[in-house]
Amino acid sequence: MSWDGFQRAVLAELGHVLYRLPDAPVPAAGAGDAPTVDAPMLARLARAAGMAPDALLARADIAAQSARLRGDAAAKRALWPRLRALRRDPSA
16 A cells, blocks of 8 residues: 555654555565664654655655664764754755
8 A cells, every 4th residue: 555645744644654665675585574664753753854754755765774773872962963953954
């Protein structure tokens, strides 16, 4: 099913996890699992960056890290400078 940006934001706030990024190719049968995105964490990252969760999904490198941030303090500390830069300049 395809969700628009508002629906993805609502699903994230409800705690539902999106199992693939929008516009990401769907893996062939038996090709493995699609990359997971921790939707609640992504929503918090988007809030910290001052942007909408669907806009942050366009930044696949940050979105992909959302699933591994829980319990990884070093990864969180490394991500903060990038989030602050996005807050200053969303096109960065």
